[in-house]
Amino acid sequence: MPLLPTIKEPRDLRGLDAAKMHQLAKEIRSFLIKNVARTGGHLGPNLGVVELTLGIHRAFDSPTDSIIFDTGHQSYVHKLLTGRQDFSTLRQQGGLSGYPERAESVHDIVESSHASSSLSWADGISRARKLTGEADRYVVALVGDGALTGGMAWEAVNNIAADKDRRVVIVVNDNGRSYAPTIGGLADQLAGLRQRLDMFRTHPAYENTMDRLKSRLKDSGPVGQFTYKSLHATKKGIKDWWAPQGLFEDLGMKYIGPIDGHNQTAVDQALQQARNYGGPVLVHALTEKGRGYAPARADEADQFHAVGVIDPQTGEPVSKASARSWTSVFGEEIADIADERSDIVAITGAMLQPVGLKTMSERHPERVLDVGIAEQHAMTSAAGLAFGGLHPVVCVYATFLNRAFDQLLMDVALHKAGVTVVLDRAGVTGPDGPSHHGMWDMALMQIVPNLHLAAPRDAVRLREELREAVAIKDAPSVVRFSKGSVGPEIVAIQRLHDGVDVLAKLGSGEERDVLVVSVGAMSELCLDVAARLNAQGITVTVVDPRWVLPVPRSIIGLAARHRIVVCVEDGVRAGGVGSRIRQEMRAAGVDTALNEVGLPTEFLAHGTRDEVLERVGLTADRIANDTLAQVLGTKVPFARPLPGAEMPTGQIPQL
Numbered sequence: 005m006p007l008l009p010t011i012k013e014p015r016d017l018r019g020l021d022a023a024k025m026h027q028l029a030k031e032i033r034s035f036l037i038k039n040v041a042r043t044g045g046h047l048g049p050n051l052g053v054v055e056l057t058l059g060i061h062r063a064f065d066s067p068t069d070s071i072i073f074d075t076g077h078q079s080y081v082h083k084l085l086t087g088r089q090d091f092s093t094l095r096q097q098g099g100l101s102g103y104p105e106r107a108e109s110v111h112d113i114v115e116s117s118h119a120s121s122s123l124s125w126a127d128g129i130s131r132a133r134k135l136t137g138e139a140d141r142y143v144v145a146l147v148g149d150g151a152l153t154g155g156m157a158w159e160a161v162n163n164i165a166a167d168k169d170r171r172v173v174i175v176v177n178d179n180g181r182s183y184a185p186t187i188g189g190l191a192d193q194l195a196g197l198r199q200r201l202d203m204f205r206t207h208p209a210y211e212n213t214m215d216r217l218k219s220r221l222k223d224s225g226p227v228g229q230f231t232y233k234s235l236h237a238t239k240k241g242i243k244d245w246w247a248p249q250g251l252f253e254d255l256g257m258k259y260i261g262p263i264d265g266h267n268q269t270a271v272d273q274a275l276q277q278a279r280n281y282g283g284p285v286l287v288h289a290l291t292e293k294g295r296g297y298a299p300a301r302a303d304e305a306d307q308f309h310a311v312g313v314i315d316p317q318t319g320e321p322v323s324k325a326s327a328r329s330w331t332s333v334f335g336e337e338i339a340d341i342a343d344e345r346s347d348i349v350a351i352t353g354a355m356l357q358p359v360g361l362k363t364m365s366e367r368h369p370e371r372v373l374d375v376g377i378a379e380q381h382a383m384t385s386a387a388g389l390a391f392g393g394l395h396p397v398v399c400v401y402a403t404f405l406n407r408a409f410d411q412l413l414m415d416v417a418l419h420k421a422g423v424t425v426v427l428d429r430a431g432v433t434g435p436d437g438p439s440h441h442g443m444w445d446m447a448l449m450q451i452v453p454n455l456h457l458a459a460p461r462d463a464v465r466l467r468e469e470l471r472e473a474v475a476i477k478d479a480p481s482v483v484r485f486s487k488g489s490v491g492p493e494i495v496a497i498q499r500l501h502d503g504v505d506v507l508a509k510l511g512s513g514e515e516r517d518v519l520v521v522s523v524g525a526m527s528e529l530c531l532d533v534a535a536r537l538n539a540q541g542i543t544v545t546v547v548d549p550r551w552v553l554p555v556p557r558s559i560i561g562l563a564a565r566h567r568i569v570v571c572v573e574d575g576v577r578a579g580g581v582g583s584r585i586r587q588e589m590r591a592a593g594v595d596t597a598l599n600e601v602g603l604p605t606e607f608l609a610h611g612t613r614d615e616v617l618e619r620v621g622l623t624a625d626r627i628a629n630d631t632l633a634q635v636l637g638t639k640v641p642f643a644r645p646l647p648g649a650e651m652p653t654g655q656i657p658q659l
Contacts, residue, residue: 007031014061014085014111025268029054032081033296039091041316044435045102046077048294048308052179052265053146056289057081059271060144060175063279067110069142070129074122074151076103076114077310078177086111095435097611097619102436117439118407119354119377120154122147123174127160130170139169142279148177148291150354153376164284165257173278174257174286177265179293179307252286261288266295305357327489331428333463334485335360337470338397338426342368348474349389351375351382352399359399359428379404383411383423390421395474398423402430402442402484409448412480417452422477426470430459430484431525431574432603432617437610443603445484446523446575449553450584456481457553459524463490469550486525486574488613494527496548500558504549508534511543515647517635519566519596520546521559523573523581529624530572536628542635552581555588563589568643569598570631574622577602597641599634601627 007024008031010016020028032054040047058081060071066086073079080091083100086109093099104112114125126145133141151157164172252259258281263270271289278285293307294300299319300308313322342348342364350361351373365372375382379400386396398408405412405427416423430442449455456476460466466485473481496505507522508531518537522530527548534544545566549556563569563585571582582600589596601622608616617623633639 008035008084008089011085012087014066017058017062017085022269025058029058029268030296032058032084035084035089035091036080037297037316039094040080040311041314043091043094043096044310044312044314045094046080046310047297048300048303048306048310049078049148049179050080051295051297051300052291052293052307053078053148053177054081054295055266055268055271056146056175056177056291057085058268059275060146061085062272063275064142064144064173069144070113070126071111072114072122072125072129072143072145073104074145074147074157075119076117078146078148079104079112082111083109095437095610097609097615101610103439115439117436118404119151120147120157122151123157123160123164126172126174127163130164130172131167134167134170139171142171142173144173144175146175146177148179150377152176153354153378155378155381161252161255161257165252165255168256168283170284171282172284173275174284175275176261176286176288177291178262178288179291256284258283258285259288260285262290263288265289265291327491328463329488330463330466330485330490331358331360333466333490334426334428334470334483335363337467339364339367341471341474342371345395345474347394348397349373349394350397350399351386351389353377353379353382353404355400359401359426361399379408380411383408383425384415386423387411387415387419387421390416390423391419395477396423397426397474399426399428401440402427402445403433403440405442405445406448412449413452416480417455420454420478421480423480424470424473424476425480425482427482427484429487431486432608432613433487434613434616435610438607441608441616442484442487443575443608445482446552446573446581447579447583449482450579450581452480454479455553456551458483458551460485460550461522461524461527461548462493464493465548465550466490472551484524486613491525491528494531494548500556502556502558503551504547504556504558506545506547507531508544508546510534510538510545511541513543515543516545516566517543517568517643518545518631519562519569520544521569521571521582521585522546522548523552523571523575526572526574526622529622529627532624533570533572533628533631536624537631537635540632542632553584555585559585560589560592560594563596563598564592564594566596567646568631568634568641569596570627571598571600571602572622572627573600573602574617575602576605578605595644597634597643599631599641601630 007028033051036050088100091100095102103115103117105115106112122145126143130143133139260274260277263274265271274287278287314320315322349371350364352359352361353375354377356365356374361372382398386398389396427442427445430445433440433442449457456479458469458473460469470483473483494507496507498506507527520530520534530546534546537544549559571585573581577600580600580602582598586598604620630639634641635643
């Protein structure tokens with residue numbers, strides 16, 4: 005009889021014996037493979053944390069005890085154990101989120117999927133519990149998949165370890181992708197003895213005895229102090245040989261492990277020891293990403309970290325992408341540029357393959373630097389590389405630029421450093437949801453002095469603008485592009501003197517109605533809008549600035565010769581490209597109305613890119629209808645009146 009359907013909440017796990025726990029783990033892995041294969045999602049990480057998640061929910065009492073998942077992509081098993089066993093719409097609009105989400109369950113706490121932040125959450129929650137008289141409630145953070153390469157995590161550890169009374173348990177999922185696993189005959193022989201030692205070391209009596217002995221020796225004069233230092237050094241040396249715990253215990257945090265993260269008995273025992281200790285504890289578990297699924301284990305790149313729709317038997321994609329991705333185009337071009345220029349150095353934060361640096365790393369391994377999940381460090385290090393005479397190219401997802409904004413502003417821009425930032429997955433990304441949409445970058449960068457920002461519309465322009473970016477030596481340059489496949493090449497009918505491309509000029513006559521400013525990947529949409537407007541007798545010009553910062557002067561000149569400007573971007577409207585163009589127009593004395601068409605200042609729920617864009621009104625039909633109403637004078641902002649007319653044509657609504 006299947007066990008998984010009988011698990012409605014975490015407490016249902018507590019009566020299961022070892023045999024049933026083994027059966028349940030097997031059922032969970034089969035469920036994940038079968039269901040994630042249908043929808044796509046983070047498969048490898050979740051296959052690796054089955055026993056750890058089971059153990060956490062057996063040892064602790066959620067939601068009384070708070071369980072936090074760093075990045076959240078390791079939470080699928082947690083969802084299954086907290087009453088969410090319908091994965092048929094995983095990561096689809098209106099369906100189950102691929103990350104923890106408070107609206108789904110009281111067991112979910114942290115929704116953000118940005119890594120290395122969970123320990124700061126744990127620090128804050130545990131501190132609040134202590135101050136509000138609820139210090140008996142535990143906070144458990146499951147971190148891994150490289151999260152401990154982020155400096156923010158260590159800042160939190162430093163604070164957590166300083167308070168011996170707070171009940172914080174950090175479970176490190178060491179899956180061999182960030183740390184070297186302890187394997188071999190010696191490790192097997194020592195495993196049982198290590199567990200017995202951990203039971204002894206975490207017992208309160210042991211801590212009390214050690215504290216009394218330490219105080220007595222330190223207070224007994226030079227001989228006693230010398231004896232204490234000698235014994236402490238000997239003890240530390242033996243422990244460091246036994247297991248790699250030194251850094252954590254140097255910070256004052258009790259360390260348990262390493263344990264076999266797939267041995268349910270060992271996991272349960274270690275977590276119970278951590279619970280009984282009553283203070284900050286780190287449990288180090290060795291696991292396998294993609295555990296129990298041969299195709300994932302055979303994938304050397306990332307053990308099926310994230311997959312699309314696949315054949316569950318073979319792991320092969322059900323359908324091959326017919327078009328090239330933006331990432332692959334960038335990857336080829338940056339490798340070619342590196343062949344030509346020895347000063348080009350690429351930097352990424354634990355995303356070497358996802359951001360397209362694999363080809364360059366194969367050709368020039370010494371010039372591709374992976375700094376881990378440390379975007380702040382990456383940006384300031386790039387400033388240093390630029391000072392040293394190189395041209396660094398920092399490659400991150402657009403959503404992660406947020407984390408390095410201060411460094412971009414104060415270390416790169418202030419010092420006029422020739423650093424190029426390449427933002428993958430810019431704009432609406434789709435199924436990963438609110439914290440993965442790259443929708444904030446263009447608004448953030450508007451306030452960085454002297455920054456150059458490019459938004460290519462197709463593969464040809466990506467190659468072209470990337471080369472222009474790395475030629476800038478005295479200021480930061482940014483190139484952003486979307487997730488997924490590159491659309492067809494869109495050939496301009498004219499390139500203006502400052503690099504602006506005119507994509508279309510529909511309708512005749514000197515007096516033009518609408519100037520559509522298309523930003524990046526919105527060009528196909530904008531051309532569709534122009535065709536719809538022209539069918540209604542509206543004259544339209546469509547331009548692609550290519551470089552949206554600094555604002556090209558020809559855009560301002562064109563705005564003066566049109567009745568209304570419509571700027572279409574896949575970033576937030578507030579403080580975005582349209583807003584900046586409007587400011588530049590006013591500064592130049594151009595009073596043409598401008599409508600900013602972009603994303604609302606909201607956290608946009610997951611769905612496909614097209615679904616999200618439709619939900620927020622970024623469709624050709626909606627934009628064309630709104631613009632037509634503005635030209636007719638029935639919707640603000642009103643287009644400038646035709647020559648000789650005293651007011652906009654059409655009926656103005658009474659307010």
